[in-house]
Amino acid sequence: MPVSKAQIKATTKYEAAKYDKILVRMPKGQRAEVQAAADAAGESLNGYIVSAVKQRMEKESGGEGK
Structure with missing residues (x-):
């Protein structure tokens, strides 16, 4: 359906x-x-990338963050 x-x-x-x-x-x-890693994790490509960025930011800030 268009x-x-x-x-x-x-x-x-x-x-x-x-x-x-x-x-x-x-x-x-x-x-x-x-994409293969995101698929294996059961996530969308965008969700996987966003999660990875958040994890790195938390790690570099000493675990503080959202």
């Missing part, structure tokens, strides 16, 4: 209000490796 133009507009507006977007570049082939 997505309506109104739905696309609403989704775009919601994402702009709720999310920051970051472009991540990695060497060719590494995306597939990260």
Whole structure:
């Protein structure tokens, strides 16, 4: 079922209000490796990357954080 133009507009507006977007570049082939790790963990690629960044930030700040 095709997505309506109104739905696309609403989704775009919601994402702009709720999310920051970051472009991540990695060497060719590494995306597939990260995707496989995310799949094995039962997470989306985005969720896996966000979790990894949060874990590193917590580790580097001495465990303090959200």
